[in-house]
Amino acid sequence: MRDAVIADTVERASVLAEPTMETHRWYFEHGAFVPDEQLANVHSVSDLSFKVAAKDRIIHGDADAIIEQLGRFEDIIKPDYLIIRMRHPGGPDQQQSLDDIQMFGEQVIPRL
């Protein structure tokens, strides 16, 4: 299971990721972030930036960026199945959610 933030650029993803980050801050505060080197300098939830949280945890960017990230996923854990979420209580809205579903379904899934 992975969260995905669809955006034209990685920079844009960090802006659009706020609803996703709200959820992940909740996870962090409830002990769901297993410590790793990526979290070495994260001492409290306020240190949890998108850049830190996203690496190896949140799929983000355009189709090419997502393919690259999922390629690592494929190489490392060889998943049998991938389940993604792209919407959170804070957004995006329905139209954007449908656009995201369509982009991922048409531009990413056939290339996996």
Add this chain to the structure above:
Amino acid sequence: MIPVGYYPCTQDAPEGKNVDRMIDEIMAQAELCEQTNYDGFYFTEHHQQADGYLPNPVLMAGLVGARTTRINVGTCIALAPLYHPIRLAEDCAVIDQATKGRFRLALGIGYQDIDFEAFGVNPKQRARRSEEVIAVLRDAWAGKKVSALSSDYQFKDVSVTPTPFRKTRISGLPHGVNPVLNAPRVSPTAGLSTPFSQYLLLKHRLICTAKNVRRMAANLLFV
């Protein structure tokens, strides 16, 4: 190609005042997933949430199954300790029949106290209860009569009818693993915030212990 499933947000923040509209939106998302190469559409489960978090993923899977013809529908995950195993076995079998074998059940053991409180279940018993549910599902769907004479459930020689449309295959898939399941709390949704490297460790550990539910937390169990 790795099959890709989608799971929707089922929370109508902040106060759950437009749940009917949210369900309409979820149906539209599912129909689009069906048209755009997704393999499945799955629902999660929580209870007593102010934002109206949809509490019944099996029911929702049935609703989406009725609106679609190709994609699999199911749970990711349903909270095993909170179900009477006969009722769960029956409901899943009916949806699987209605959808001509497109139903997939994934189970987890739960982690939020408020979910257990809603059903008067002691969280410390969640591993044992999950094991019992899984044992009943496995036998009932194989057409065997099932019995349970525990402190949790008491029934004897029950036939679950109908059985599912498909011959079922029960297997463990990595989602999250915690070795101390009987502790009052484990890490929630380990799958979502777990980096790749640890996912691999979890996968290996899960394969080693797939028959031992006590060592699996919120793992996926697909049928």
